[in-house]
Amino acid sequence: MFDWLNTGVAWAMTGASKGGEDGGGGLGGLLSGPIPMLVLMFVIFYFLLIRPQQKKAKAHKELLANLRKGDKVLTNGGIYGRITGLDDTTLTIEIAPQVRIKVSRGHVAGVAGGDTPPPPPPKK
Secondary structure, X not given: OOOOOXXXXXXXXXXXXXXXXXXXXXXXXXXXOHHHHHHHHHHHHHHHHHHHHHHHHHHHHHHHHOOOXXXXXXXXXXXXXXXXXXXXXXXXXXXXXXXXXXXXXXXXXXXXXXXXXXXXXXXX
């Protein structure tokens, strides 16, 4: 009968008996260590998480730098309005005729397109 518990011992014995080596030589032993796995995990995290987030932050920073008076914007709170005044840190946004609010530049989500506000949600 085949003994499943002793197969690991058999593999260890065959690797150590070849030419007097310790069984960890060659390219396979080098790439199976913990350091290459950590490097591989960092590379994966960089390309899947860190790099896209940096690109998005750079695009948002450029958007904030290119804001001009008269642009229609959308805030993070969901408020649409037209920029009527600019400052280094704040924007004055007109959300209705003669109704203006001050918003931090960092809270602008994007530039709203078109001259018309977005359509209302469908009624249920």
